[in-house]
Structures are given as structure tokens and as C-alpha cells.
Amino acid sequence: MARIADLLAAGLTSSFEFFPPKTDAEQATLVRTLRELEPLAPSFVSVTYRGGSASRHRTIDLVTGMLRTTTLVPMAHLVCVAHSRLELAEILVELRRAGVENLLALGGDPPTETEAPVGELLHAVELVELARAIGGFSIGVAAHPAGHPAAVDVAEDRRYLAAKLALADFAITQFFFAVEDYAALVEDLRALGVTKPVLPGIMPVTSLRSVPRMAQMGTPVPPWMVVRLQEAADTGGEEAVRATGVALAIDLCRSLLEAGVPGLHFYTLNQSSATRDIYTALELAPTS
Secondary structure, X not given: OOOHHHHHHHOOEXXXXXXXXXXXXXXXXXXXXXXXXXXHOOOXXXXXXXXXHHHXXXXXXXXXXXXXXXXXXXXXXXXXXXXXXXXXXXXXXHHHHOOOOEEXXXXXXXXOOOOOOOOOOOOHHHHHHHHHHHOOOEEEEXXXXXXXXXXXXXXXXXXXXXXXXXXXOEEEEEEOOOHHHHHHHHHHHHHOOOOOOEEEEEOOOOOOOHHHHHHHOOOOOOHHHHHHXXXXXXXXXXXXXXXXXXXXXXXXXXXXXXXXXXXXXXXXXXXXXXXXXXXXXXXXXXXX
């Protein structure tokens, strides 16, 4: 298995993010998506984690299943919430014993399971420290181009991110829609003495129905993009919206590649078509 820090040191990476299925129907969708995306030969893939016992097993099962049955290099997400320090250590040891070498250390949202307690660790940097103590991981952390919603301001968020990256190997950003947002984040980190790789997160807007949800996730779709998508809907319906959203994502990726990003990280929502279209346009997929 490859360590993401080594992959980044070797050159441009590409990566996909998935969430563990909760139902048989979601499982079938994910299996189909993995089969369709595996031939694109991504550098690695990541598997999300919400916290609590159910999510713990779903994430670990999916990651270890990928190790056994695919050629993909998986990265497991882990969150502080809903776990004691001892439970987190047990999960980290379980991942290492299974052969997992890559970890994304997150603070996490409040637990949704009513019985789940608040975790002992309050911040992602503490989880990075714990993972380092366990040993054997290449560790990533989350970055927010617009600043974390819980931060007092962007400057405070950048200081926290710099502290995380002092211990971690790389960062992956929340999705965003303008190359300037990514450039500002990297420049702010550089001013704080941090030059570790920051992978831009890409999520194409393929439906007008997703626009309100993206705002709830902390990254509103900019008004100019909403206008473009609405014009597409008025003239060509849902398929035109999807085509426009993919085209805008392709333009963003091209600008990022021209800016010299270390890689591209795609939020797939367990679907493959938009990612495959972007890959084809950017000529990122293997030719053989």
C-alpha cells in the first residue's frame, strides 16, 4: 500500500471521496461507482466517517474491503466526536493492523446518535497527535478556504490550520468555486511558514436542488454561478444544468492545474459520471 505523503512527493495526484452506504441500495450504487472509477487509476480514495459505533464499522469495513478486493489506495477518515481517547486509540490500532496507512484526522460534527457521548478530544490537532503516537500513518487534515464556520475569523482559522499542518503531512480543502479562494488559503499558510501540500476539493454543481445544501455545508454557490445554472435550466432542463456544472468544474480544475496545485480531490457523492467527464476533459485518465 502507498502512503499519500509519498504519492504527493512523487508528483500530481488525483483522488476521490466516498461515504459508507447505509442501505442495500446505497451499497449497490457504491459498488457500481467503484467499478466505474477504479479504471481511472486515482492516486488514492478517501472514505468518510461521522462518528459513533455504526459509522465506525461502516468506514472500517469499506476501507478494509477496498484493500482486499480493489487496486485502490484507501484513506480512512476519523473524527474526534463521540469517542473517548481510548476508543480512538483502539480504532487507530485496528486500522493499522488491517494494513491502512492513510488517515484524515477531523474534529467532526456533533454526533447524530442520541446515545453517543461527546468525545474527549475537542480538536483535530489532538487526533493528529494521537495518530502520531500510534505511528505508521500518513496523516491529512481538513482546510476551509473561507474559514471554518466555528472560527472567530479567517485569521484564527488559518492559525489553527497551520498548527495542524505542523504535525500532519497534507491538507484537503472543503469544496470551493473560485481559484482565488484556494490561492488565498495557500498564500496565508505560506505567510505562516507552512508549505505542506494542500489538495483542492472539487464538487461540481450538477443540480439546482443541490445549491441550498451546499450553502448549509458552509460553501454557498456564488450568485454568478447560480445565474448560469438557472439559465441552463430555463433553456435545456436538468441535463443542461448538469452539463453546465461539469463545464464550470472543468474550468476551475484547469485554472488550479495552471496554478500548480499538488493534486485534485473530487467529492463524488458516490456517483461516477461527473468525475469521469471531468477526467476525460482534463485528460487525467490512463490512456491504456
